[in-house]
Amino acid sequence: xxxxxxxxxxxxxxxxxxxxxxxxxxxxxxxxxxxxxxxxxxxxxxxxxxxxxxxxxxxxxxxxxxxxxxxxxxxxxxxxxxxxxxxxxxxxxxxxxxxxxxxxxxxxxxxxxxxxxxxxxxxxxxxxxxxxxxxxxxxxxxxxxxxxxxxxxxxxxxxxxxxxxxxxxxxxxxxxxxxxxxxxxxxxxxxxxxxxxxxxxxxxxxxxxxxxxxxxxxxxxxxxxxxxxxxxxxxxxxxxxxxxxxxxxxxxxxxxxxxxxxxxxxxxxxxxxxxxxxxxxxxxxxxxxxxxxxxxxxxxxxxxxxxxxxxxxxxxxxxxxxxxxxxxxxxxxxxxxxxxxxxxxxxxxxxxxxxxxxxxxxxxxxxxxxxxxxxxxxxxxxxxxxxxxxxxxxxxxxxxxxxxxxxxxxxxxxxxxxxxxxxxxxxxxxxxxxxxxxxxxxxxxxxxxxxxxxxxxxxxxxxxxxxxxxxxxxxxxxxxxxxxxxxxxxxxxxxxxxxxxxxxxxxxxxxxxxxxxxxxxxxxxxxxxxxxxxxxxxxxxxxxxxxxxxxxxxxxxxxxxxxxxxxxxxxxxxxxxxxxxxxxxxxxxxxxxxxxxxxxxxxxxxxxxxxxxxxxxxxxxxxxxxxxxxxxxxxxxxxxxxxxxxxxxxxxxxxxxxxxxxxxxxx
Amino acid sequence: xxxxxxxxxxxxxxxxxxxxxxxxxxxxxxxxxxxxxxxxxxxxxxxxxxxxxxxxxxxxxxxxxxxxxxxxxxxxxxxxxxxxxxxxxxxxxxxxxxxx
Amino acid sequence: xxxxxxxxxxxxxxxxxxxxxxxxxxxxxxxxxxxxxxxxxxxxxxxxxxxxxxxxxxxxxxxxxxxxxxxxxxxxxxxxxxxxxxxxxxxxxxxxxxxxxxxxxxxxxxxxxxxxxxxxxxxxxxxxxxxxxxxxxxxxxxxxxxxxxxxxxxxxxxxxxx
Numbered sequence: 001x002x003x004x005x006x007x008x009x010x011x012x013x014x015x016x017x018x019x020x021x022x023x024x025x026x027x028x029x030x031x032x033x034x035x036x037x038x039x040x041x042x043x044x045x046x047x048x049x050x051x052x053x054x055x056x057x058x059x060x061x062x063x064x065x066x067x068x069x070x071x072x073x074x075x076x077x078x079x080x081x082x083x084x085x086x087x088x089x090x091x092x093x094x095x096x097x098x099x100x101x102x103x104x105x106x107x108x109x110x111x112x113x114x115x116x117x118x119x120x121x122x123x124x125x126x127x128x129x130x131x132x133x134x135x136x137x138x139x140x141x142x143x144x145x146x147x148x149x150x151x152x153x154x155x156x157x158x159x160x161x162x163x164x165x166x167x168x169x170x171x172x173x174x175x176x177x178x179x180x181x182x183x184x185x186x187x188x189x190x191x192x193x194x195x196x197x198x199x200x201x202x203x204x205x206x207x208x209x210x211x212x213x214x215x216x217x218x219x220x221x222x223x224x225x226x227x228x229x230x231x232x233x234x235x236x237x238x239x240x241x242x243x244x245x246x247x248x249x250x251x252x253x254x255x256x257x258x259x260x261x262x263x264x265x266x267x268x269x270x271x272x273x274x275x276x277x278x279x280x281x282x283x284x285x286x287x288x289x290x291x292x293x294x295x296x297x298x299x300x301x302x303x304x305x306x307x308x309x310x311x312x313x314x315x316x317x318x319x320x321x322x323x324x325x326x327x328x329x330x331x332x333x334x335x336x337x338x339x340x341x342x343x344x345x346x347x348x349x350x351x352x353x354x355x356x357x358x359x360x361x362x363x364x365x366x367x368x369x370x371x372x373x374x375x376x377x378x379x380x381x382x383x384x385x386x387x388x389x390x391x392x393x394x395x396x397x398x399x400x401x402x403x404x405x406x407x408x409x410x411x412x413x414x415x416x417x418x419x420x421x422x423x424x425x426x427x428x429x430x431x432x433x434x435x436x437x438x439x440x441x442x443x444x445x446x447x448x449x450x451x452x453x454x455x456x457x458x459x460x461x462x463x464x465x466x467x468x469x470x471x472x473x474x475x476x477x478x479x480x481x482x483x484x485x486x487x488x489x490x491x492x493x494x495x496x497x498x499x500x501x502x503x504x505x506x507x508x509x510x511x512x513x514x515x516x517x518x519x520x521x522x523x524x525x526x527x528x529x530x531x532x533x534x535x536x537x538x539x540x541x542x543x544x545x546x547x548x549x550x551x552x553x554x555x556x557x558x559x560x561x562x563x564x565x566x567x568x569x570x571x572x573x574x575x576x577x578x579x580x581x582x583x584x585x586x587x588x589x590x591x592x593x594x595x596x597x598x599x600x601x602x603x604x605x606x607x608x609x610x611x612x613x614x615x616x617x618x619x620x621x622x623x624x625x626x627x628x629x630x631x632x633x634x635x636x637x638x639x640x641x642x643x644x645x646x647x648x649x650x651x652x653x654x655x656x657x658x659x660x661x662x663x664x665x666x667x
Numbered sequence: 668x669x670x671x672x673x674x675x676x677x678x679x680x681x682x683x684x685x686x687x688x689x690x691x692x693x694x695x696x697x698x699x700x701x702x703x704x705x706x707x708x709x710x711x712x713x714x715x716x717x718x719x720x721x722x723x724x725x726x727x728x729x730x731x732x733x734x735x736x737x738x739x740x741x742x743x744x745x746x747x748x749x750x751x752x753x754x755x756x757x758x759x760x761x762x763x764x765x766x767x
Numbered sequence: 768x769x770x771x772x773x774x775x776x777x778x779x780x781x782x783x784x785x786x787x788x789x790x791x792x793x794x795x796x797x798x799x800x801x802x803x804x805x806x807x808x809x810x811x812x813x814x815x816x817x818x819x820x821x822x823x824x825x826x827x828x829x830x831x832x833x834x835x836x837x838x839x840x841x842x843x844x845x846x847x848x849x850x851x852x853x854x855x856x857x858x859x860x861x862x863x864x865x866x867x868x869x870x871x872x873x874x875x876x877x878x879x880x881x882x883x884x885x886x887x888x889x890x891x892x893x894x895x896x897x898x899x900x901x902x903x904x905x906x907x908x909x910x911x912x913x914x915x916x917x918x919x920x921x922x923x924x925x926x927x928x929x
Binding site: 696718 | 769770773777780784785787788790793796797800803804807811814815816819822823826827830834835839841842844849850851852857858861862864865868869873876877881882885888889890897898899902910913914916917918920921922924925927
Binding site: 647648651654657658661662 | 874875
């Protein structure tokens with residue numbers, strides 16, 4: 001009875017799709033005419049009854065999907081650990097010769113974690129959006145896009161082959177563009193949307209090439225088939241280390257685009273132009289984690305290539321520290337969180353790069369909880385301050401926004417890695433594995449630990465600037481400060497609870513717990529070399545020592561933030577004045593966008609202009625026009641044969657006759 | 668009777684002269700007369716071979732050619748008169764409306 | 768004997784033809800045309816095609832050329848208004864081409880041999896008449912229709928008012 005629910009796995013992506021259809025119909029037939037009429041006539045919009053319908057359908061479909069997901073995962077858990085793989089073929093999508101890629105869904109421990117996170121956190125964010133977007137005119141359009149995103153994200157994580165994943169991959173990219181540019185009338189927003197899409201596309205190019213190479217080597221794109229063929233093809237010499245490296249590096253290029261790592265992270269900070277719930281859902285909890293999911297799913301391939309593992313780990317660690325340093329100077333509350341997301345994603349890739357795939361997914365899950373909470377909380381703050389996002393104009397909000405403050409503080413403790421909270425367990429496992437795994441080394445650990453300290457620093461800086469101290473708000477803003485409505489604060493509370501207890505499924509043995517999470521994901525990462533049940537069990541003291549070290553670093557970061565932003569609040573400015581060049585560079589994000597613009601974008605634009613002017617206009621048009629003028633010239637000359645004089649025509653006849661008879665005679 | 672090959676050569680020569688007249692002269696009347704010479708050359712060939720083979724077909728064909736030549740001369744001259752009334756010229760180079 | 772007569776009449780025919788083609792005034796050309804036609808009629812007679820020789824004189828020299836002369840006199844272009852004939856490159860080329868054509872014709876004639884002749888009578892009135900009214904009856908009748916069409920056409924085209 002319980003296992004029968006698995007036959008309804010298709011409902012998980014289908015329900016949000018239903019939301020798209022229903023909300024889309026409403027958006028098209030009720031909202032759009034209203035908005036067009038309003039634009040034509042001006043004036044206040046009439047309270048539209050469709051909004052209530054949309055406000056129900058939008059979150060409801062995702063909530064229903066969550067229920068189905070939960071039941072499906074329970075059904076999966078009821079099976080024995082070796083049997084936890086369920087594939088449901090929806091329809092035979094591509095069938096070409098020997099190659100077949102069916103539209104099929106796969107439920108296994110990894111995808112089960114993903115769908116629970118996506119639908120669970122997604123549902124909370126949908127509910128939050130009802131309150132946050134209540135003043136927006138294009139209410140239905142927002143929910144259409146949000147539901148569409150949920151659908152494509154679920155397709156991505158539930159696909160049973162790389163092609164279905166790719167469909168979802170492209171779909172979430174599209175939805176990201178649509179949602180970042182939600183307020184498309186604003187130029188910066190539509191520019192940010194375009195930037196996100198284009199930068200993603202560069203990564204997608206790598207992904208596609210990797211996909212081709214994968215197909216060419218394996219002849220199939222189905223997960224189970226590909227991973228099963230690895231031993232065979234490695235032995236027969238078809239699957240060399242070089243090919244595995246190429247495939248995995250190309251895939252990783254796609255991951256750097258989608259998950260905002262160096263060098264393709266530049267779109268994520270700009271993506272903050274979108275509504276805050278969008279930032280929470282897409283750019284914190286789910287879409288940006290697609291790259292991590294993809295690497296984790298392909299762990300068998302990555303383990304074949306030490307080079308790729310190294311690249312992933314190094315890029316992850318570098319991104320983590322790089323992005324964290326930018327975060328300490330930013331003044332826009334959402335920008336700080338954006339760079340924080342990039343940094344935390346770096347941690348996830350660091351984990352995958354050292355073979356600790358479970359740790360990476362674990363951090364993905366806990367990060368979803370506290371980062372979504374941080375974003376939603378910041379949304380609550382922005383909403384309370386009538387749109388103010390600059391932290392220099394905040395302060396003393398602790399007493400005005402108690403719920404928001406409490407929940408955000410819990411999230412900050414989690415992200416800083418304070419023991420007992422979810423972030424501590426996941427981040428610590430990553431750092432431990434970075435140190436102890438055969439693929440890891442002490443340098444990676446050191447960078448990770450340093451980044452942890454910086455993270456704690458800038459997060460507490462954010463909290464202190466926003467909630468503590470004297471009010472630096474504008475007077476009009478301060479008059480209207482109010483706590484957010486229930487539709488917004490209740491999701492915050494749920495997420496806060498999960499930020500606390502979310503890590504308790506993965507308490508390491510060294511602290512007396514049982515890592516249920518690792519056990520759950522073991523079948524997927526069976527070849528995982530960095531299992532804690534490896535040959536040599538590292539000394540407990542070392543593990544505890546490192547754990548204490550990272551907590552110490554975090555506390556140092558918090559302490560420094562306290563000193564600079566609560567005790568000696570004039571110090572930060574003095575420091576900035578002491579090293580103006582350094583501060584300037586960091587504040588301007590190391591001028592990476594500007595460098596890209598000059599080195600890459602300008603070159604491409606110049607190249608395009610050259611192609612246009614020289615190649616297209618002069619050469620191609622020249623050829624086309626040249627052919628035309630050639631024909632014209634030839635015609636001009638040839639028509640003079642038609643003299644109209646009979647004698648000339650007779651001569652032509654004669655000539656022809658002479659030639660023909662001559663030819664016959666000559667043969 | 669002698670061999671027809673000399674007659675055939677003569678026929679060719681007459682035909683060639685007629686062609687020169689059609690190609691090279693501008694006076695329409697002369698062109699028409701050259702056509703008659705061409706047709707005569709053809710008739711010589713027909714008669715020569717026909718009488719060599721003892722077949723009256725040669726004569727019959729020559730007869731037909733003559734008939735057609737007469738008809739064609741009549742109509743051609745009528746057209747010439749009509750054009751002359753219109754354009755006051757019998758110069759073929761001035762009758763080139765169908766030119767480029 | 769026959770050979771001598773052939774050469775004489777052949778030369779007259781060719782000479783007359785050349786003169787037809789080269790005269791300035793169409794009247795001169797018409798008169799030389801008569802000469803040529805007569806020479807050709809003689810050649811026909813030489814080949815024992817008496818019927819055709821007679822027809823040649825009666826129809827061609829007697830009717831067609833007379834028609835030509837009528838038209839020349841009717842059109843009556845004065846001497847100074849006759850078209851000026853210049854020796855252009857095209858006309859020279861035309862002469863050359865015609866020469867080539869004749870040459871080719873000669874070669875062709877050389878190459879393709881005729882079967883041996885029979886002495887049968889092929890040109891007498893009886894023979895031709897018989898052939899016309901038996902084997903070639905249809906052609907004969909259609910020819911009369913053709914002539915009718917030509918007559919009507921000529922009259923219509925030459926009228927001042929239709």
